[in-house]
Amino acid sequence: MTDTATRLNFTAARVRDAHCPPDKSEITLWDATAPGLGLRLRASGARAYLFQYRFDGKAARVMIGSPDAWDIDAARKEARRLKIMVDNGTDPRQDREDKAEAHAAKQEAKAAKQREKERQAVTLGQAWPRYIEARRDDWGKHSLNDHRRAMQAPGLPRARSKELTQAGALYSLKE
Numbered sequence: 024m025t026d027t028a029t030r031l032n033f034t035a036a037r038v039r040d041a042h043c044p045p046d047k048s049e050i051t052l053w054d055a056t057a058p059g060l061g062l063r064l065r066a067s068g069a070r071a072y073l074f075q076y077r078f079d080g081k082a083a084r085v086m087i088g089s090p091d092a093w094d095i096d097a098a099r100k101e102a103r104r105l106k107i108m109v110d111n112g113t114d115p116r117q118d119r120e121d122k123a124e125a126h127a128a129k130q131e132a133k134a135a136k137q138r139e140k141e142r143q144a145v146t147l148g149q150a151w152p153r154y155i156e157a158r159r160d161d162w163g164k165h166s167l168n169d170h171r172r173a174m175q176a177p178g179l180p181r182a183r184s185k186e187l188t189q190a191g192a193l194y195s196l197k198e
Contacts, residue, residue, distance in 0.1 A: 030055045033095045038062060041070070051075075060102035062090070072098040074105045078114045085115045148174070148197035 030053045031037065043050050043064040051073070054060040059074045072087035087093060087101050105115045151174045159167055175191035 029053050032056060033060075033062065033099075035095060038070075038090050038095060042068075054099065054102075057099040057102040057106075059106055060087075060099060072101075074102045074115070076106065076109045076115070078109060083114070083116060085119070146198050147193065151193070151197075 029051070033052075033054045033056070041052060041062060041064055043066045045066070047066065049063060049065045051061045051063045054062070059076050061073045061075055063071050063073050071089055072093055073084050074087055075082065075084045077083070085105060087098050087105075090098075093101070108115050108118060155167070155170050162170070173191045173193045174197065175188055176194060177188060177190035179188040181188055
């Protein structure tokens with residue numbers, strides 16, 4: 024799984040100064056202190072800590088992160104944590120996938136709750152004009168007028184009478 028010839032004790036200077044040989048596209052250096060911890064170096068200059076392990080008889084790797092973001096001690100600690108997971112029968116890749124799915128489900132539930140809150144915040148008084156406008160082409164003149172009167176405010180002057188209007192059937196539900 025790992026080449027013992029490339030094992031060395033990671034130090035800040037070694038990690039900082041390590042580079043990929045020009046004749047290779049990628050190499051991995053392995054830490055002598057933390058089992059499975061490697062530093063992948065690419066010809067492009069990209070570098071990353073990784074953890075290599077065997078699970079169900081197959082070799083696997085998980086990225087830990089960039090040496091710019093992870094110091095050596097933190098990377099070693101993470102490699103040891105991942106090693107414990109593997110020893111306990113948990114595949115770190117599956118664990119990350121499960122956590123990502125749980126996070127996505129939590130975010131979706133939060134977004135659904137927000138959408139429901141916004142939906143419930145809309146009043147009939149706000150929705151009714153949109154409803155009428157969206158269906159006005161499907162209704163005749165009288166039906167359209169009936170729908171408008173259903174939300175009519177009380178106390179308005181009538182067109183052909185001196186009396187004031189009564190509240191429409193749905194007016195009390197406006198707010």
